[in-house]
Amino acid sequence: MAKFRIATPAGASFTVAGGGYGYEMEALTPIDAEIYEIAAGSEAEFVAAAKDADALYAKGRPITKAMIDGLQRCKIISLGSVGVDTVDVEAATAKGIPVTNCPDTFIEEVADHAMRLILATHGRLVEQDRMVREGRWAEGRPALLKIPRLRGLTLGLIAFGHVARAVAERAKPFGLHIIAYDPFIEEMVMTERGVEPVSLPELLARADIISMHSPATASAQRMIRDEHFAQMKPTAIYVSTGRGPTTDEAALIKALDEKKIAAAGLDVLEQEPPGGNNPLLRMDNVILTAHVASATARFDPARRRRVGLELSLALTGKWPMSCVNPSVLAGSGLKRWQPVSMERGPNS
Secondary structure, eight states, rough: OOOOOEEESSSSSSSSSTOHHHHHHHHHHGTEEEEEOOOOOOOHHHHHHHOOOOOOOOOOOOHHHHHHHHOOSSOOOEEEEOTTBBBBBHHHHHTTTOOETTTTTSSSHHHHHHHHHHHHHHHHHHHHHHHHHHOOGGHHOOOOSSSSOOOTTTEEEEOOOOHHHHHHHHHHHGTTTEEEEESSSOHHHTTTOOOOOOOOOOOOOHSSEEEEOOOOGGGGGBOOOHHTTTTTTTTTTTOSSSSSBOOOOHHHHHHHHHHHSSSSEESSOOOSSOTOOOOOOOOTTEEEEOOTTTOTTTTTHHHHHHHHHHHHHTTTTTTTOOOOOOTTTHHHHOBOOOOOOOOOOTOO
16 A cells, blocks of 8 residues: 555546546655545545545545545645635635645636637627628628727726736737736735726726636625626626636626626636526627636646645645645644755755
8 A cells, every 4th residue: 555645536627537647646656655536426425435545636526624524634635726616725724734726837828818808809709700600791890890999998907816917918018008906916016017006996997808817715706796897888898717706697697788898708607517598608799718718738737747746745744835724834744845946846
């Protein structure tokens, strides 16, 4: 039996089930660790199979308080995603278990996709494509004559984390004026990047394009609601590449239907995949993608190698790189480490 045993729900999220763990094992094989899958339906079945695990690789299903409370030896819960809303972080913190994610692995990809949606939604690209395919060629130019040119418009960023900052960098060459709202970020962080800090009401009133980047925290649940859409320009477009629950989807549908805003570009929805009766599926002024903003050829290798590294660090007594509940580290007995170089890594 291996020295360290890592439990994980059966199958792999974001990829094909049973796709193997070769990337994770690059960091885990040297420390004599193994990953074993749990094909458990209920919370009790999961606990019975995972209670003696040294670590938990969280994927494919929510990890609840009951499941975390049942872990007897777990030193780390690791996620291969930016969001951590599938794990009860509060329960893990109470039990002294660090929870890790991949906050900086897919920044460029998500920012690219946000910019892609901004450009495509502003230019009504999907609608224009449909007109050509349906023999409505003559309708294309008149439709765009109602749209203001991109240069000189105002882009409003809700939240100003890594992705939003990368979007701002991409938007500048297009001549957009950029404003941002984030009560948790110092204004200097924005102004140093040529971004104007504003309040949320000011952003909603001024922005021609609004790009939502807030994480799915409890305080951000349905952060943008009816009253917020009512404050936007009727010509505004709304883009979201963060998390679906940060936007009240019914309010967004109403705003689009009543022409309180002009269009939307969405990579995330409240319910994924959407039900067949979701009105967004039938709206010509909405562009939808299937929560794919981070997906490129490097997606799986990058995030899975990161998970393997985080697991390896914690199991060998070192601090993980990206702990979302850092208060647990002080009393964990884990030691800080300093990588010698990016090529050699922390265990060199």
